[in-house]
Amino acid sequence: MKRVITFCLMLMLGATAAAQSTKTLNAYISYATFNVPGEEASQYVETYMTFDKSSLVYVKGEKDFTATISITVLFKQGESIKNYGKYSLTSPAEADTTNLNGFFMDMQRYSLPNGTYSLEVVLEDENNKAAAPYKVEDQLIVDLPNKFCFSSIIGLESYSKVNNDSQTAKNGYELIPMIMPYYPETLNKLTFYAEIYNAKKQLGDNEKYLLNTYICAFENNAKLNNFFFTKRMNAKDIDVIISSMDITNLPSGNYYLVLEARDRNNEVIGLNRYFFQRSNPNYQIDNSMLASINTDEVFSGKINDLDTIREYIRTLSPISTAVEKDYAAELVKTDDLQTMQQYFYTFWSSRNKIDPKQAWLDYYAQVQRVNASFNTLNNKGYATDRGIVFLKYGAPDRIVQSYSEPGAYPYEIWHYYTLGSQRNKKFVFMTLDIVTNDFKLIHSDAVGELNNFRWTTEIYKRTYGTYYDYGVDNAATPDSYGDKAKDYYDNPR
Numbered sequence: 001m002k003r004v005i006t007f008c009l010m011l012m013l014g015a016t017a018a019a020q021s022t023k024t025l026n027a028y029i030s031y032a033t034f035n036v037p038g039e040e041a042s043q044y045v046e047t048y049m050t051f052d053k054s055s056l057v058y059v060k061g062e063k064d065f066t067a068t069i070s071i072t073v074l075f076k077q078g079e080s081i082k083n084y085g086k087y088s089l090t091s092p093a094e095a096d097t098t099n100l101n102g103f104f105m106d107m108q109r110y111s112l113p114n115g116t117y118s119l120e121v122v123l124e125d126e127n128n129k130a131a132a133p134y135k136v137e138d139q140l141i142v143d144l145p146n147k148f149c150f151s152s153i154i155g156l157e158s159y160s161k162v163n164n165d166s167q168t169a170k171n172g173y174e175l176i177p178m179i180m181p182y183y184p185e186t187l188n189k190l191t192f193y194a195e196i197y198n199a200k201k202q203l204g205d206n207e208k209y210l211l212n213t214y215i216c217a218f219e220n221n222a223k224l225n226n227f228f229f230t231k232r233m234n235a236k237d238i239d240v241i242i243s244s245m246d247i248t249n250l251p252s253g254n255y256y257l258v259l260e261a262r263d264r265n266n267e268v269i270g271l272n273r274y275f276f277q278r279s280n281p282n283y284q285i286d287n288s289m290l291a292s293i294n295t296d297e298v299f300s301g302k303i304n305d306l307d308t309i310r311e312y313i314r315t316l317s318p319i320s321t322a323v324e325k326d327y328a329a330e331l332v333k334t335d336d337l338q339t340m341q342q343y344f345y346t347f348w349s350s351r352n353k354i355d356p357k358q359a360w361l362d363y364y365a366q367v368q369r370v371n372a373s374f375n376t377l378n379n380k381g382y383a384t385d386r387g388i389v390f391l392k393y394g395a396p397d398r399i400v401q402s403y404s405e406p407g408a409y410p411y412e413i414w415h416y417y418t419l420g421s422q423r424n425k426k427f428v429f430m431t432l433d434i435v436t437n438d439f440k441l442i443h444s445d446a447v448g449e450l451n452n453f454r455w456t457t458e459i460y461k462r463t464y465g466t467y468y469d470y471g472v473d474n475a476a477t478p479d480s481y482g483d484k485a486k487d488y489y490d491n492p493r
Helices: 200-201 287-291 306-316 323-332 337-351 357-373 385-393 455-464 485-490
Strands: 003-007 027-035 043-052 068-077 078-091 103-111 115-127 134-142 156-160 175-179 189-197 208-217 224-232 238-246 253-262 268-277 398-402 412-419 420-431 440-442
Touching: 027 134, 027 189, 027 224, 027 398, 043 068, 068 103, 068 337, 078 103, 175 323, 189 253, 189 268, 208 238, 208 385, 224 238, 224 412, 253 323, 253 485, 287 337, 287 485, 306 323, 337 357, 357 385, 385 412, 385 420, 385 440, 412 485, 420 455, 420 485, 455 485
Parallel strands: none
Antiparallel strands: 003 103, 027 043, 043 103, 068 078, 068 115, 115 134, 156 175, 156 189, 189 238, 208 224, 208 253, 253 268, 398 412, 412 420, 420 440
16 A cells, blocks of 8 residues: 655745646655565565645645646566556645645555666646646666675655554664755754665674765765764674764765675675765864965975966866865955965865875866867866866766757767766756857766756757747657657667
8 A cells, every 4th residue: 555654844945836727746756776585586666756745736625635646657678667657646635725835755666676677757747737747767777686785775754663564664664764865954863774685695694794884975985084983783684774873064065875884804795875965054164174284395385376276276166075165166265375275285185195286187187188178268168067077077988979960959968887886877968059169967867966857858949949848748859850869868879
């Protein structure tokens, strides 16, 4: 039986509802992979769909108002459907629809063996047929090998022990997942759930291993010193991890929560990560740490021209954390040469303690490369979208350049075979005029990047204009001679 969970409003995302007829369904979709203890080939996927109440059309019943959503979920390999769900979801009842704030969630489970799948989700507001369906497509990898491994990590709103089974219960716990992986300053604990499989099978009876839990920066994978703890674990067939980490002093930015297992030889035997975002505007960089650096003894102390060091600091933006970006933006407005030298050294020593100068020189060579390739009339290459992606992730494995396709604005599709722990990730850039060389990022399926499932709409507006918006299914384009963007995206060459 399906169970709908009602959440309190945590994020002020579109405060009041618009007129019913102009609403567009707004949803957040995520998923996680788990295993059933003691069973072979028992992998399953949990889907979490969170709906913004204010984006739905509610109708009056006998007593209260409700919204109804038609949901189709497909797991495909090629044209073959391996599992699916098709059902209608009714929202929690509302006595008044004048000011609809908040969210509600639906969770489902689908049995799937290990493999790579195309996940397709189509959502439609049954009380608002004039609106286009909400469609999401993604690549899903189920990979729970028959050896030591972690399940997905899910952030929790709350949890409690239970004795009965339910749709939201797992291994004796009632779990209420987070609406989104976003932690505002009012939330100072990151609570999470994960499962560990096959430790006993791989390590043997009575063996122990270390479970390291830490937070690292999304931009550079650097571990944060004050957000790390270790626990000695006994090897079991399955172990449940429910824990919390205090993030009161975690700066604003994008992060990974990491679970890492190491054996008695200190070899990593398993690792998984949970991406999340933190907003903590009250956090400030500790200037006393910068002041302790003697600029006469570090390489940055030899950069004595104010304009030069300002420009060098600006080039760091693509690989900086959110706090570093904010601090640097204010610092370059001053004439404080010494603090700039101290900050510049601190930035690179945090990336490479052994040879920070060489780390900077290697990076600056890439800055010069993107400046040569991506400069525009208004921005240097390192400040353009293509330059930022290049500096963050390196050169793509493949680039599709389509500058003269009939009906399309000029666009590029960058394909990365691997992106850290991510695989087969793409970035789509578009410009209105090839002469300007100003390509904007309009979509990526990489974690933490702009994700716009209607990106083809932008590319083909040159021909279809506003007409194209009327019946778009949020992912596909009208059939027309020469339209190639979706094919290039699905099949890079």
